[in-house]
Amino acid sequence: MPSFAIEPPPVVSLPIAGSDAMFPVRRVYCIGRNYAAHSIEMGGDPDREAPFFFQKNPDNLDPSGEFPYPPNSTDVHHEAELAVMLKSGGVNIPVDRALEHVYGYAPALDMTRRDLQSEQKKLRRPWEIGKAFERSAPVGPVHPASEIGHPSDGRIALAVNGALRQEGDLNHMIWKVPEMISYLSDYFELAGGDVILSGTPSGVAAIARGDVMELEVQGLGAMTVRVV
Numbered sequence: 469m470p471s472f473a474i475e476p477p478p479v480v481s482l483p484i485a486g487s488d489a490m491f492p493v494r495r496v497y498c499i500g501r502n503y504a505a506h507s508i509e510m511g512g513d514p515d516r517e518a519p520f521f522f523q524k525n526p527d528n529l530d531p532s533g534e535f536p537y538p539p540n541s542t543d544v545h546h547e548a549e550l551a552v553m554l555k556s557g558g559v560n561i562p563v564d565r566a567l568e569h570v571y572g573y574a575p576a577l578d579m580t581r582r583d584l585q586s587e588q589k590k591l592r593r594p595w596e597i598g599k600a601f602e603r604s605a606p607v608g609p610v611h612p613a614s615e616i617g618h619p620s621d622g623r624i625a626l627a628v629n630g631a632l633r634q635e636g637d638l639n640h641m642i643w644k645v646p647e648m649i650s651y652l653s654d655y656f657e658l659a660g661g662d663v664i665l666s667g668t669p670s671g672v673a674a675i676a677r678g679d680v681m682e683l684e685v686q687g688l689g690a691m692t693v694r695v696v
């Protein structure tokens with residue numbers, strides 16, 4: 469063991485459904501505009517855009533079930549997403565081998581300070597202050613692929629205070645999970661512990677303190693997150 473000059477930060481880890489073991493997180497990649505209807509609502513052209521990615525920080529993932537309304541924003545949006553957890557990685561992974569690297573899946577929210585993100589877009593600056601803030605990615609328990617398989621279709625929906633806001637189907641993703649893994653591995657070396665947020669269907673909208681968000685991904689159950 470090396471000695472550390474300061475207290476080493478804890479390993480970020482997520483609960484696994486039906487297990488006492490935890491899933492340790494290494495990196496978090498997020499794809500933008502991966503459902504056609506959401507791409508259109510954000511002003512994009514879904515037919516011609518190559519995939520693009522941004523990152524959140526590992527410790528932005530938060531399984532607590534509470535989302536503290538973040539500072540410096542008056543327009544914080546929910547984005548309901550399927551999270552993909554890798555157990556291994558590499559570079560130049562072919563699409564037809566990509567799912568061999570998946571450990572499991574979880575429901576997740578890519579919470580976004582939309583006002584800050586929009587400003588940064590206009591200024592052609594990076595998105596971190598809009599996307600990678602504290603506890604910006606509430607996440608449910610990880611469901612191992614060894615138990616649930618690899619969901620490629622199924623309903624993904626988000627309700628706020630019981631009213632449906634977002635609804636889509638995993639098979640509406642423009643870039644499917646194996647394609648995302650393969651594409652990312654051409655640009656980065658992927659590894660076990662990496663998490664990919666796979667994009668959101670249309671219907672993103674603002675939340676307020678006191679709201680209760682309920683995310684449901686078919687096959688993964690529901691996740692309830694309270695805005696505090």
Ligand code: MN
Pocket residue numbers: 498499500547549578665667668
């Ligand atoms: Mn997103």
